[in-house]
Amino acid sequence: MPHFGPAEELALHVWHSDRVVLIGDAARACSPTMAQGGLAIEDAVVLAEELSRTRSVTGAAEAFVARRQSRVARVRDRTHVELRCSTAEQGISLNDPSRPERCWPS
Numbered sequence: 001m002p003h004f005g006p007a008e009e010l011a012l013h014v015w016h017s018d019r020v021v022l023i024g025d026a027a028r029a030c031s032p033t034m035a036q037g038g039l040a041i042e043d044a045v046v047l048a049e050e051l052s053r054t055r056s057v058t059g060a061a062e063a064f065v066a067r068r069q070s071r072v073a074r075v076r077d078r079t080h081v082e083l084r085c086s087t088a089e090q091g092i093s094l095n096d097p098s099r100p101e102r103c104w105p106s
Helices: 038-053 057-089
Strands: none
Touching: 038 057
16 A cells, blocks of 8 residues: 655745745645646746835835735645545545645536
8 A cells, every 4th residue: 555644834924034034845845746837937927027116125025925825725726636536546545625626627
């Protein structure tokens, strides 16, 4: 029987401090079912856009976080659903009865 250990996640509440901004897995690593580094590329693009709009690095960092939080939350939530679904296919239950999601969109 295969072993399924917990997938580690990192969820910081602060992604920047003054002129330092964390992006990608340094800021919030997701379970490895969906993100696969793509969020870091998206982060870099959004941060570059925000830096080009203002002379304030701190202001750009704040705008970056505001723009990215909802996207990251959606990806994290979806990785949790896919993890539950993939383990269910292996006969391992990680389902939370209080969150009855469908595994795959119809």
